[in-house]
Amino acid sequence: MTQPEAGEWNQTAALRDRLPAGWRRHARQAHLDLIEQWIGTPRGRWLKTDLYEELSPHRALLPCLGGSWIGMDVSTAVAAGVKPRVSRITVGDVRRLPFRDGAFDGVLSTSTLDHFDEPHGITLALAELRRILLPSGCLLLTLDNRSNPAIRLRNALPKAAQMATRLVPFPTGVTLSDQTGRIALAEAGFTVAQVGYLLHAPHIVGTRLAHLRWYERAMLPRLDQLMHTRLGRYSAHYVAFLCYADGAGVAR
Template identity: 35%
Template sequence: PGVREKAAQICKTTGGRLLEVGCGDGLFLLPLAKASKLRLVGLDVFDPTFEEAKRRVREQKIGNVSLVKGKAQSLPYREGAFDTVVCINTLNSLQSKAEVAGAIAEMGRICKQEGCLILDFRNEKNPWMRYRFKWRKDRFPESKLPQLTFSDREMRDMLAAAGFEVKQKHAIGLPIARWAPALVIRATRPR
């Protein structure tokens, strides 16, 4: 399975309210809405894809999804508002690792004490990721998407700073997590 499929498998084991940070056009959120009884909220800042998600929700008459405009670094919710917070195919597109750390801290703030974070990151140890993102940066220097990669340690440290620890780690694209292009993780607060 890819990033979305693995994250959806994990989400199906959760309940209550779920927020997807960086929902884009709804490629993850809308199929999940149809397959679960979760109360879902999608949040995104990018107009064209956000408008596409709104159109899809209307056309498909999906009642358990609401969409909100907002930024990952300043989520418009009270502390502990969600049981699960998901962020997939998004962290690698933020402008800096400091912004990613801020977004993870915000996701942790709005996640219930017994809740979980489900997110993915592009693995800097994967040679293809390093080459691909460097090539893209060299070829398209005007691109506003930095295409960030992270080490396992960096991601664990950012989660720890937000009060979370990794409970599950799933390799995507290769069976060995150390070299996989992407990793999907489920993190909870230590007990």
């Protein structure tokens, strides 16, 4: 992200989170369940590509994960806000990572690469993630799901309209579907081992009703069962990829 974009994230970090804690708790658990299913306890040295969700106790993933982590964010305000909960922090741009080749055993990238204005931003970021991974390195990537009609409609709106409607509290950008994601990852030097789909409640409804405990406890988990159906690839807010550099680990 450019310096102006970093400035936008500095401003966003200062905003109060308008989404209910119930929605945040449910989203966090969905991510933790996926990490447990696909990776278990991360081994070796891992990078998390942004720290925005680590600002909130209802969203933070790193306190629930084992392993050795370095957290990175483009925003100095976000980086400052997560101290001391995240002990090792770097400020940097995922398209120009400040790490040596092969520095990490794994990367967790949760909705970091779907904020660029142009597709080339995703291409650059994936190439950088491949560069810093060991040949056997693992990438768990989530992106806004372009196969979801609501995501496509939202992204068709001008950014000013998105912010004015409060559909999202931060800038959004181009993203990928499961099919285009597979292609982009292969071109970057990854082999995709798994594809998954996260958070199936309609976002505009779920984020407004999740303050009700019955909706959080009963309806959100029930709607997430759509992941096991043919509709799942269209209803999911996020598409997730588990992939390995140079094809390592596919047979595991």
